[in-house]
Amino acid sequence: MSGDLSPIDKAKFVAARRAAEFVEDGMRVGLGTGSTAAWLVRCLGERVREEGIRFRGVPTSTRTAELAREVGIEVVSLEEAGWLDLTIDGADEFDGELSLIKGGGGALLQEKIVATASDQMVVIADAAKSVETLGAFPLPVEVIPFGWTASQALLEEALVSMDVLGRQTTLRMNGDQPYHTDEGNYILDLHLSRIGNPRQMALILNQIPGVVENGLFIDICDKVVIGYGDGKVEVRDINAGTVDEDRVDFVEDDNLFRDV
Ligand SMILES: O=C[C@H](O)[C@H](O)[C@H](O)COP(=O)(O)O
Structure with a gap:
């Protein structure tokens, strides 16, 4: 029940619930990945059950696809949907320009494809995700497994010329094995502390052989719905x-909170 939720979960929940109101009958909607996006999917499931709204959802991960089906949302692929009216997703950090770091949950590639194939992207987040300058959260970079150490070396070399504070890179692990994304790729987490020029960094990172995508979302997000533990929400457009x-x-x- 909601009374058992931590203040952070309450903040995520209220942001998700407010953003769920943006979905209208007949829309094609990108569904993000992560704990905040999971709240969104549950809230949308509630709208399907209670209000009978009908929309098609395009999930950004197998996890989200499973949850969406479970709560009664009609799930289609991006190819089937063609173009999306709206994508709603979480973020690991957002700044004043609504530049984002995403990929803490490993879904950055599908998330970026889905968000950029949408008329509008809305981020839902608890207030702690708001930052002056991006970079305290490690920046995820998805690389193909073939020759990943070479890609890592080139990444580290590229970081030397960039406006960052830290330069450590680590391979994301799942126990004693490398973490695999839904596409079967690896993730290198870049511990930069501060990213002085995210726009430049996003461009440079994607030019490195083996890099599939990076977790910087620049000029993609239109709106952020910020949730607070006391039920307040702030919508920045x-x-x-x-x-x-x-x-x-x-x-x-009970339907909303049963799996939490
Ligand atoms: O890959 C995962 C996504 O980018 C998530 O949206 C991001 O990590 C935020 O996740 P959470 O809502 O769990 O903090």
Whole structure:
């Protein structure tokens, strides 16, 4: 039940619940990955059950696809959907320009493809994800397994010329094995502490052989819905230049909270 949630989970929940209201009948919607996006999927499932809204969801990971089906959302592939009206996803960090770090959950590649194939991308996040400068959260870079150590060496070399504080890179692990993305790739986490020029970094990283995609989302996000543990939500719209405040009630719905 919602009363058992930590303040961070409450913040994620209220952001997700507010953003779930952006989905309208007939839309094609990108569904993000991660703990905040999982709340969104549950809230959308609730809207399908309670209000009977109908929309098609394009998941950004196998995890999200499973949850979406479980809660009654019609799941289609991006190829079937063609183009999306809206994508709603979490983030690991966002700055004042709504540049993002994503990929903490390993889904950055599908997330970036889905978000850029959408008319609008909305990020949902607890307030702790808001930063002045990106980079405290390690930046995920997806690389193909073939020759990954060579890609890592080239990445580290490229970092020397960039405006960052740290330069350590680590292979993401799953126990004693490398972590595999849904595409069967590896992830290198870049411990940079501070990314002075995210735009330049995003371009340079993707030119390194073996790099498939990086977790910097620049000029992709249109809106962020920031949740707080007390139920407050703030909606920042970068295009309109507006900041709106709202409140979301916690609900005692067993269907929503049963798997938490
Ligand atoms: O790969 C995962 C995604 O980019 C997530 O959206 C991001 O890691 C945020 O996840 P969470 O909502 O669990 O903090």
